[in-house]
């Protein structure tokens with residue numbers, strides 16, 4: 082998007098304000114360079130350092146680093162033993178990967194509608210979607226806001242179901258004062274460059290036992306046996322390895338994660354101040370005693386009757402990026418074709434999808450740019 086210009090106040094050309102941007106500094110360069118010079122670019126010590134630091138940060142005894150959040154979700158579904166004929170209850174209001182990972186193993190995603198406040202799975206809808214074939218619940222902490230984990234755990238316990246958590250948007254978020262990843266269910270995190278912290282491409286799964294960790298490491302390394310014999314493959318695996326250069330980048334990002342989350346919370350607070358007076362705009366849900374969000378994106382809901390495409394076009398004229406975030410998964414073309422899903426099946430999710438708009442949001446976004454966004458948004462609504 083570099084080089085794209087908008088017409089600012091007074092006809093001056095102003096720089097484009099992008100949707101997201103990673104925050105990379107000297108420490109990232111230093112650790113990547115150290116790895117480059119070490120010559121150990123895969124299966125090296127940087128992976129161990131990254132996994133140990135991440136495990137400590139999310140309060141889990143073990144973390145397995147993998148090549149993407151999607152790869153991590155796939156392996157978490159495999160770890161739960163889900164397959165042909167098994168149903169997994171999950172949310173339609175998510176990025177497609179959280180439902181695709183169930184399809185990869187031949188199991189069937191069954192959607193339950195969301196809570197209009199939190200935009201996360203509504204526990205009552207989850208309970209209503211359970212059948213004798215249900216084997217697991219897969220909650221997503223959407224936009225970094227923790228799902229109703231205690232209630233979902235109680236449902237899983239009552240019905241004898243596994244839990245697989247998609248925390249790909251929620252690194253650093255806390256539920257009932259504990260970090261996501263520490264509650265017991267395998268939790269997957271993701272490090273694509275638009276996330277809170279990045280490894281370029283990358284992901285990780287937090288688990289409670291060394292056995293689960295070893296299984297994940299084996300699955301991500303072509304199913305190699307734990308004995309370390311390079312050409313002994315004890316199971317069908319994948320190449321889902323994270324490389325050491327990416328892990329080095331991740332380690333540098335992790336070292337400053339607290340600062341990243343603090344700055345993102347400050348950016349969000351400034352938006353709340355700038356957009357708070359607009360009648361046609363509903364701001365993201367605030368934290369409460371049980372839920373502490375980790376700010377991933379800044380998504381507002383536009384009032385009924387507002388033409389979202391028109392708003393986005395007017396923002397674009399001013400050089401401001403925005404996105405209709407997120408479309409409901411069950412209305413994606415391949416989903417409609419394969420499962421015959423259609424409008425009206427999950428009305429809360431569909432309503433959120435119709436009205437939500439992601440504004441430019443990242444760790445280093447400055448007030449002046451946020452003021453431009455606020456002014457352009459206000460003008461587009463008049």
Ligand SMILES: *Cc1c(COP(=O)(O)O)cnc(C)c1O
Pocket residue numbers: 149150151152175176178179221247249250271272273283284
């Ligand atoms: C980012 C994300 C993922 C994983 O994405 P990758 O690009 O594979 O790292 C999975 N689920 C959700 C909800 C996400 O936002």
